[in-house]
Amino acid sequence: MTMISKAACIGGGVIGGGWIARFLLAGIDVDVYDPHPEATRIVGEVLANAEKAYAMLTGAPLPPRGKLAFRETLEQAVAGADWIQESVPERLDLKRKVLTQIDAAAGPDALIGSSTSGLLPTDLQRDMRYPERLFVAHPYNPVYLLPLVEIVGGEKTSTETIQAAMERLPPIGMKGVHIAKEIEAFVGDRLLEALWREALWLIKDDICTVETLDDVIRYSFGLRWAQMGLFQTYRIAGGEAGMRHFLAQFGPALQWNWTKLMDVVDLDDALVEKIGQQSDEQADGLSIRELERIRDENLVGILQTLKGSHDGKGWGAGKLLKEFEQGLWAAAGGGKKLWDAGQPLRLIETKVSPAWVDYNGHMTEHRYLQVFGDTSDALLRLIGVDFAYVERGHSYYTVETHIRHLAEAKLGRAIHSTCQVLSADEKRLRVFHTIYDTATGEAIATGEHMLLHVDAKAGKAAPAPEEVLSKIRPIAEAHEKLPVPEGAGRHVGQKR
Amino acid sequence: MTMISKAACIGGGVIGGGWIARFLLAGIDVDVYDPHPEATRIVGEVLANAEKAYAMLTGAPLPPRGKLAFRETLEQAVAGADWIQESVPERLDLKRKVLTQIDAAAGPDALIGSSTSGLLPTDLQRDMRYPERLFVAHPYNPVYLLPLVEIVGGEKTSTETIQAAMERLPPIGMKGVHIAKEIEAFVGDRLLEALWREALWLIKDDICTVETLDDVIRYSFGLRWAQMGLFQTYRIAGGEAGMRHFLAQFGPALQWNWTKLMDVVDLDDALVEKIGQQSDEQADGLSIRELERIRDENLVGILQTLKGSHDGKGWGAGKLLKEFEQGLWAAAGGGKKLWDAGQPLRLIETKVSPAWVDYNGHMTEHRYLQVFGDTSDALLRLIGVDFAYVERGHSYYTVETHIRHLAEAKLGRAIHSTCQVLSADEKRLRVFHTIYDTATGEAIATGEHMLLHVDAKAGKAAPAPEEVLSKIRPIAEAHEKLPVPEGAGRHVGQKR
Numbered sequence: 001m002t003m004i005s006k007a008a009c010i011g012g013g014v015i016g017g018g019w020i021a022r023f024l025l026a027g028i029d030v031d032v033y034d035p036h037p038e039a040t041r042i043v044g045e046v047l048a049n050a051e052k053a054y055a056m057l058t059g060a061p062l063p064p065r066g067k068l069a070f071r072e073t074l075e076q077a078v079a080g081a082d083w084i085q086e087s088v089p090e091r092l093d094l095k096r097k098v099l100t101q102i103d104a105a106a107g108p109d110a111l112i113g114s115s116t117s118g119l120l121p122t123d124l125q126r127d128m129r130y131p132e133r134l135f136v137a138h139p140y141n142p143v144y145l146l147p148l149v150e151i152v153g154g155e156k157t158s159t160e161t162i163q164a165a166m167e168r169l170p171p172i173g174m175k176g177v178h179i180a181k182e183i184e185a186f187v188g189d190r191l192l193e194a195l196w197r198e199a200l201w202l203i204k205d206d207i208c209t210v211e212t213l214d215d216v217i218r219y220s221f222g223l224r225w226a227q228m229g230l231f232q233t234y235r236i237a238g239g240e241a242g243m244r245h246f247l248a249q250f251g252p253a254l255q256w257n258w259t260k261l262m263d264v265v266d267l268d269d270a271l272v273e274k275i276g277q278q279s280d281e282q283a284d285g286l287s288i289r290e291l292e293r294i295r296d297e298n299l300v301g302i303l304q305t306l307k308g309s310h311d312g313k314g315w316g317a318g319k320l321l322k323e324f325e326q327g328l329w330a331a332a333g334g335g336k337k338l339w340d341a342g343q344p345l346r347l348i349e350t351k352v353s354p355a356w357v358d359y360n361g362h363m364t365e366h367r368y369l370q371v372f373g374d375t376s377d378a379l380l381r382l383i384g385v386d387f388a389y390v391e392r393g394h395s396y397y398t399v400e401t402h403i404r405h406l407a408e409a410k411l412g413r414a415i416h417s418t419c420q421v422l423s424a425d426e427k428r429l430r431v432f433h434t435i436y437d438t439a440t441g442e443a444i445a446t447g448e449h450m451l452l453h454v455d456a457k458a459g460k461a462a463p464a465p466e467e468v469l470s471k472i473r474p475i476a477e478a479h480e481k482l483p484v485p486e487g488a489g490r491h492v493g494q495k496r
Numbered sequence: 497m498t499m500i501s502k503a504a505c506i507g508g509g510v511i512g513g514g515w516i517a518r519f520l521l522a523g524i525d526v527d528v529y530d531p532h533p534e535a536t537r538i539v540g541e542v543l544a545n546a547e548k549a550y551a552m553l554t555g556a557p558l559p560p561r562g563k564l565a566f567r568e569t570l571e572q573a574v575a576g577a578d579w580i581q582e583s584v585p586e587r588l589d590l591k592r593k594v595l596t597q598i599d600a601a602a603g604p605d606a607l608i609g610s611s612t613s614g615l616l617p618t619d620l621q622r623d624m625r626y627p628e629r630l631f632v633a634h635p636y637n638p639v640y641l642l643p644l645v646e647i648v649g650g651e652k653t654s655t656e657t658i659q660a661a662m663e664r665l666p667p668i669g670m671k672g673v674h675i676a677k678e679i680e681a682f683v684g685d686r687l688l689e690a691l692w693r694e695a696l697w698l699i700k701d702d703i704c705t706v707e708t709l710d711d712v713i714r715y716s717f718g719l720r721w722a723q724m725g726l727f728q729t730y731r732i733a734g735g736e737a738g739m740r741h742f743l744a745q746f747g748p749a750l751q752w753n754w755t756k757l758m759d760v761v762d763l764d765d766a767l768v769e770k771i772g773q774q775s776d777e778q779a780d781g782l783s784i785r786e787l788e789r790i791r792d793e794n795l796v797g798i799l800q801t802l803k804g805s806h807d808g809k810g811w812g813a814g815k816l817l818k819e820f821e822q823g824l825w826a827a828a829g830g831g832k833k834l835w836d837a838g839q840p841l842r843l844i845e846t847k848v849s850p851a852w853v854d855y856n857g858h859m860t861e862h863r864y865l866q867v868f869g870d871t872s873d874a875l876l877r878l879i880g881v882d883f884a885y886v887e888r889g890h891s892y893y894t895v896e897t898h899i900r901h902l903a904e905a906k907l908g909r910a911i912h913s914t915c916q917v918l919s920a921d922e923k924r925l926r927v928f929h930t931i932y933d934t935a936t937g938e939a940i941a942t943g944e945h946m947l948l949h950v951d952a953k954a955g956k957a958a959p960a961p962e963e964v965l966s967k968i969r970p971i972a973e974a975h976e977k978l979p980v981p982e983g984a985g986r987h988v989g990q991k992r
Contacts (some may be wrong), residue, residue: 002530014733014735016667023923055767059987081727101649113925118749140716140717140720141733145719146716146717146719146720147716147810148711148712148715148716149714150522150712162680175711175715176714177704177708177711177712177715178708179703179704179708180702180703180704180705181701181702181703182848183497183701183703184705184752185752187698187703187704187708187709187712188712188713188716188717190694190698190755191691191694191695191698191712191713191717192708192717193694193749193755194691194694194755195687195690195691196692196746196758197690197750197755197757198686198687198689198690199687199726199727200750202683202686202687205677205679206676206677207676207677207679207682207683208673208675209675209676210725210727210728211727212673212674212675212676212683213683213687213725213726213727214724214725214726214727214728215644215671215673215812216646216673216683216684216687216723216725217684217687217725217726218644218721218722218723218724218812218813219671219673219812219813219816220636220642220644220684220687221636221641221642221643221684221687221721222720222721222722222723222725223641223642223722223795223798223799223813224636224642224717224718224791224795225713225714225717225721225722226714226718226719226721226722226794226798227709227714227718227790227791227794227795227798228714228787228791228794229706229708229709229711229712229713229714229718230691230692230695230709230710230713231695231707231709231710231771231774231775231778232710232745232775232778232779232787233791235775235778235779235784235787236784236787236788236791237510237637238784239510239750239784240784242772243771243772243776244768244769244771247763247768247771248768249506250692250763251763253689254693254696254760254761255612255760256614256680256681256761259686259689259693259757261690261693261755261757264750264751265750267743267746267747272740272743272744273737273740275727275740275743276739276740276743277767279726279727279728279731279739280739282727282728282731283728283731284606288731288732288735288736291724291731291732292732294723294806294811295720295723295724295729295732296804297805297806298722298723298724298801298802298805298811299719299720299723299804301801301802301804301844302719302722302723302798302801303719304801305794305797305798305800305801306794306797308797309790309794309797310790310793310794311853311857311907312853312854312857315790315794316714316715317712317714317715317719320715340592356791356820357808358808359805359809361807361808364869364941365865365866365869365894366862366865366866366868366869367862367899368865369861369862369864369865369899370861372862373860373861373862376855387581390814397901398861398901399859399900399901400898400899400900400901400986400988400989401897401898401899401988402896402897402898402899402987402988403865403896403897403899404895404896405893405895405896411807423989428989430988430989448988449988450988450989458899472736489987489989490896490987491898491985491987491990492896492897492898492926492944492985492987493896493919493924493926493946493985494987
């Protein structure tokens with residue numbers, strides 16, 4: 001895996017803005033060229049949504065955000081960039097012109113990706129001097145949450161370019177899939193276009209409304225496809241009889257009149273108006289902004305669910321998220337992180353996600369313990385108890401916890417946690433965490449925890465090795481000099 | 497909403513088995529007729545999967561499972577049933593014969609649904625004496641988790657039948673959508689068939705493999721469609737410019753060569769073998785059983801995520817789940833539940849879900865508090881502090897918690913919780929919960945909690961009303977006679 005060092009984005013609409021957000025949040029500087037008068041506003045809005053979504057998506061330490069600069073000319077934007085992403089409107093003549101201009105201004109080793117959703121890379125690269133570094137990198141909206149990028153090469157694209165492009169996507173949280181042969185609309189939009197054309201017929205012929213059609217999708221195969229695709233779903237449906245046997249059953253249906261796609265629908269004014277009206281009714285008063293927020297919150301929750309899937313190994317887009325986070329933790333350097341001896345450690349920064357609140361908009365009880373648990377995990381990484389350490393068979397387990405609720409953590413509030421080590425010996429580690437409202441500085445909850453160092457295989461307490469103790473000792477010694485926090489040592493119901 | 501009182505299932509394969517599970521788990525007795533020698537085994541397997549899934553899906557109190565009986569004849573099975581579901585193989589002559597036989601044996605008011613995925617209800621009802629009560633009720637696999645049922649009437653189906661069918665689905669956790677006009681394959685399978693035919697071309701033409709195609713779906717639009725469908729997604733993508741403007745942009749693409757669907761793919765032996773081989777590679781050694789388990793766990797997690805969406809109001813399939821659970825709680829009768837004064841209350845029964853464990857297969861720290869929180873909620877419902885009570889502006893908030901971890905809760909283990917009331921006065925309620933491994937009886941964790949009765953609007957403690965106190969008092973008095981549980985009143989790190 002290789003990290004992009006500087007990115008340039010030519011075109012900053014909704015798609016370009018999504019790419020910009022992916023780069024910036026991965027710590028990569030981005031230069032943008034877009035002559036559109038509203039480009040700054042649009043990119044700003046996409047970036048704000050992306051930051052909100054990332055704050056909910058992951059508790060892993062994001063690197064410092066990359067620097068964003070809008071440039072006066074295309075040439076200024078591409079200078080020094082090693083990944084240049086073109087996201088201008090979908091017209092071959094325009095894209096060809098812009099790509100040729102990028103080609104002339106960019107360093108010869110720069111990778112040039114096009115966001116086109118349908119044009120052939122061979123057509124796009126026709127007039128380029130170094131056509132071998134041009135490829136299609138087709139993302140999906142919202143680009144900052146949906147990980148897919150279809151990577152498609154043209155006749156002149158080099159194998160090295162494809163490989164380099166594929167390698168640079170996981171560090172920005174994205175999944176490249178290499179499409180073996182170029183065809184118009186590639187794979188994703190081919191599938192979408194087929195389903196879309198059929199959907200238009202169903203609306204035009206009054207078989208159902210757009211709301212019913214959407215419900216048919218999201219109460220059935222949409223739930224399947226968030227985690228397994230078409231073929232794997234059918235593999236399971238086929239059961240023990242096997243995929244080949246199952247496919248044989250499909251044969252007859254292909255001859256049946258189960259689609260109108262032998263004919264093209266006419267998307268005339270009447271059909272546009274019909275869909276428009278039905279879509280207004282379906283929205284039921286929710287604005288685009290509200291729908292966008294609900295969509296993003298749902299996507300975040302689904303991605304987090306898939307991260308915990310397959311016995312914690314992660315599945316599909318959730319596995320990708322897990323690996324992305326592991327990269328972030330590794331990059332943050334675990335035990336190399338600096339700390340200030342004069343105060344408790346500041347460890348977790350997050351936001352109260354919609355998945356965490358009850359219908360009152362208050363954070364649910366057990367989510368407090370989740371933040372306290374994450375705080376303990378962050379402390380453990382700081383003293384060298386990281387993924388690798390745990391995999392070698394030792395860990396710290398929490399054996400006892402005391403929580404006080406002092407105020408409410410409300411939906412969307414930025415919160416952070418601190419940790420004061422109360423005592424540490426060979427086996428035991430007693431810590432006191434506090435969750436604060438970051439804006440007001442108010443303490444929202446405290447958590448006191450006793451952790452035991454264990455031999456996980458033997459299933460019993462064991463002394464921590466010197467490599468760990470040598471890291472916890474200076475923190476414990478520094479924290480001993482701090483005042484004992486109010487509430488430490490309390491039992492439930494104790495008088496103040 | 498009306499509850500089915502007795503169901504009959506004619507045909508007990510994977511789809512019939514799914515219906516059987518839906519009915520039984522909603523507390524409805526089911527009589528089954530299926531002459532297939534393996535019917536009992538297949539239904540048993542589907543039912544086992546469904547029970548596992550439900551145990552993870554919801555903590556709401558399921559009613560006692562309905563009684564399952566396999567009958568010797570179709571006539572015996574349908575006797576006394578008010579919903580009869582036909583799920584025999586997809587051949588018009590066979591279905592017509594079976595439906596006519598059901599029609600002759602069933603009471604005249606019974607609803608008769610067919611699971612057909614493509615045949616027209618008008619064709620199915622042709623020979624029936626009471627054709628007005630025949631409709632298509634087309635579900636999606638796995639039927640016990642995907643909520644969608646397409647309800648389609650034929651020429652002779654009555655409006656009352658459609659309405660009665662739609663009303664009977666939410667109490668079994670399903671979502672009926674009424675398809676306005678009958679066409680072959682209805683709506684869902686039309687959309688699927690269009691996408692499927694295009695997918696077959698993409699594989700046949702070597703544009704990509706089945707694994708790549710599945711990845712394209714599940715890393716992009718599959719994530720969208722679990723929560724919003726096609727049109728609402730495009731509404732958002734269109735942004736402020738509006739749906740009509742956005743649609744106008746689609747016009748040209750309809751004329752482009754973006755699909756091969758003007759032609760039908762030949763699913764010949766070579767293509768079947770190619771897909772079979774690629775599917776084997778994609779499965780990467782996972783058996784159908786393992787894939788099934790992963791699929792179900794993912795679906796459970798996605799449904800739970802959507803239940804918390806839209807500021808806790810629920811969204812799409814998650815909103816349906818939320819309403820289903822509210823129905824279960826209401827049916828369980830809240831404060832009317834009996835309790836035994838001689839021991840702690842037994843309140844929560846659940847299983848350690850895969851979404852709850854870390855990669856060691858141990859339940860994650862904060863999930864213990866989730867079970868304790870659910871236990872407190874169950875106690876509160878028992879004393880009349882239910883949804884309606886909270887909506888009127890008062891509630892109990894947890895202010896302090898003490899947890900001890902005594903053993904590990906492992907993946908898939910059945911666990912239950914008990915509650916002993918330690919003390920109760922006008923405002924305060926101090927409780928002691930224990931989580932047990934249900935099979936071994938071993939105590940896994942204890943939680944001591946102080947709850948305060950609050951006026952939620954004023955945001956401060958307030959005395960509970962007599963209607964609540966009168967219910968908590970007898971429990972508190974009975975529990976005072978029990979021994980004080982070991983560990984009550986402990987602070988973190990206290991010597992034993």
